[in-house]
Amino acid sequence: EEIRYLALMADQVSVALTNCDAMRQLHAYFFQSIEFMVDCTQGQDPNSHSRQVAALSLNMAQQLGLGPEETDMLKFAALLHDVGELQTRKNDGQHPALAAQMLRKVSLFERLVPIIENHHERFDGKGYPNGRSGEDIPFLARVLAIAEAFYEDGPGKGPSGASMDEFLGRFGGAFDPNLRGTFQAAVS
Numbered sequence: 001e002e003i004r005y006l007a008l009m010a011d012q013v014s015v016a017l018t019n020c021d022a023m024r025q026l027h028a029y030f031f032q033s034i035e036f037m038v039d040c041t042q043g044q045d046p047n048s049h050s051r052q053v054a055a056l057s058l059n060m061a062q063q064l065g066l067g068p069e070e071t072d073m074l075k076f077a078a079l080l081h082d083v084g085e086l087q088t089r090k091n092d093g094q095h096p097a098l099a100a101q102m103l104r105k106v107s108l109f110e111r112l113v114p115i116i117e118n119h120h121e122r123f124d125g126k127g128y129p130n131g132r133s134g135e136d137i138p139f140l141a142r143v144l145a146i147a148e149a150f151y152e153d154g155p156g157k158g159p160s161g162a163s164m165d166e167f168l169g170r171f172g173g174a175f176d177p178n179l180r181g182t183f184q185a186a187v188s
Helices: 002-042 049-064 068-080 095-103 107-117 139-152 164-168 177-187
Strands: none
Touching: 002 049, 002 068, 049 068, 049 139, 049 177, 068 107, 068 139, 095 107, 107 139, 139 177
């Protein structure tokens, strides 16, 4: 009886390990799909805008102590945040909504949609596409907004970007003021 029980347990462990391997493989395929989409929009430059934004987002996630699932969601959203630019060539503020529309078609990306769709919202409500403010903006979108702006028109852009003092002055207006210390720790 004990041997039969042990054999049954061994079978269950085998199934669990197989499922674990399948999940790892699915995660790898998911990441490869995202990398492919980034390559399509920005080329294979390891220092592309989206990859820089993803790196800073990951540093902020680490400072915040986010778990692996939220960290992955933030990383993937950062990599895909500008995919809507494939649909529009003009900077008309529509790329977050277009990205959301595109990504909603793929169930694997469903959880990234609120982050990407809201990454240009501002804490003070003066952002786009929906004019959301404060806590109405998903938390990971508020984190992504900071990382994206740092490289879009902040100190990360180089000499043509805002100074660090100017950028830090945006917390409480454009950015969640509670994330200022997290950002400063992430870039130091």
